[in-house]
Amino acid sequence: MMINPFFFRDIPSTDKVFISNLLGEWSILKSREELYALVSSSLKGGQLNELAAKGFYSESDTEALSFSKAAELNLTAKFSKGLFRPSLIMVVPTLRCDHDCAYCQVSRAPLSSVDHELEMKPAQIAQAIDKIAAPAFKLEIQGGEPLLRPRFIIDLVKELRVLRGHGFDVVIASALGPDMSDDFLEWMHTENVSLSVSFDGIPSVHSKIRKSRLFDSFERFKQQLKRLSDANLSKNVGFVSTITREIIELGPRKIISACSDLGIRRIYSRPIANYGFATVTKKLIGYSRKEYSDFLEAYIDEIVKSFQRGEVFFDEGIGLYLSNLYSPELNVHVDMQSPSGYALSACIVNYDGNIFGSDEARMLFESTKNPLLPLARISGSELLENNIEGHEGLISSSFSECSPLCDTCAYMPFCGSDPVHHLASQGDFVGLKPNSGYCHHITDIYDILIKKIGNGEITNKMVVSWLKR
Ligand code: SF4
Structure with a gap:
């Protein structure tokens, strides 16, 4: 042997x-x-x-x-994923927003701003996307609050249908503040548009942390869910939650019961990001690494208990890591790839015409205005490329297989790299992993999952059921 x-x-x-x-x-x-x-x-x-x-x-x-x-x-096979054109194209039609979320990572602009709208015509954006996108791609409309510009979204999709037919899906990331007209709802139904809706798991926390000056944000969220349900769009809605200190203090059981009350069976939870306003507010609404990993463990325990009771609640933020363990070849998450999916599997067209290699790069640009961060800029019908040397350096530094400490890490085959996170937090693309929030999060979640799989608390039956969609 x-x-x-x-x-x-x-x-x-x-x-x-x-x-x-x-x-x-x-x-x-x-x-x-x-x-x-x-x-x-x-x-x-x-x-x-x-x-x-x-x-x-x-x-x-x-x-x-x-x-x-x-x-x-x-x-x-893993490295070749990056040899194709990006399959996730994000567009930010506006940075304006009707919410004032405490942990806003994109540095939202006030509703009244006149400087934060994508001014180019949908046809121009569609032509640029046609030049950069993979044959089959997902178009994700981001913000700010993109539903403030429904006409732009409809026209962009229309222009892209002319160029790309039905070779792309559409998802809109929204907090559901703005009114949605009957025509818009009907259009979403016809185009089978998905919505990635922000909901912070517990109503009182949602209203308090994800607040708005215009309405009670949880009440608004509930009304809008009803409207989507009446328009037969419930099956198109996914939920994204940001974990804050209040949620940790209230405990995971509250998330599961609040979601059950609302008929929400799956949610995607994530920790507070390190971009935009969150870099400041994190001191007030954030938590330590230990507090977060204790919460995660208790949360997974509650999800297991809920499975044992015959309920169907699951958190896809945890599912991402389980899926990587059981089917690493299916991993398409931009920040969990080696090399990074930056510019290779994702691209974002920002409200200012700049094109970035990842959502995090545009977030970092918003607070630093570092001219080296954009990959290119749309000007008229032209795509003006910036010097790509730095971007090449970013990608070539993002192979976990030869990154210090990752190269000997047992989780490396199921991990990736997040060069923009390390650039923002440590000033270089690789980062010292013992000081890396990215690495801490991944090692902690895999440690918890492996421990629970190893002692039989998480069974194959649960994994199959959770990962089935
Ligand atoms: S868990 Fe940390 S050390 Fe291990 S591969 Fe991922 S980033 Fe690298």
């Missing part, structure tokens, strides 16, 4: 050890003793067969060579 290269990590607060390899296979060993037995090739029976089948062992030189070839092919 020969051992093939593998990674290992002691799972905190257990005796167990997580092992993984470049094929994206993994297993949980009972103890360090089992790890030593693996290394000394003294494992026996079913466990030996299972680990050999996952590529941790080879029986001969030929098999070891096959492992190397398979690992090479796996890496080639």
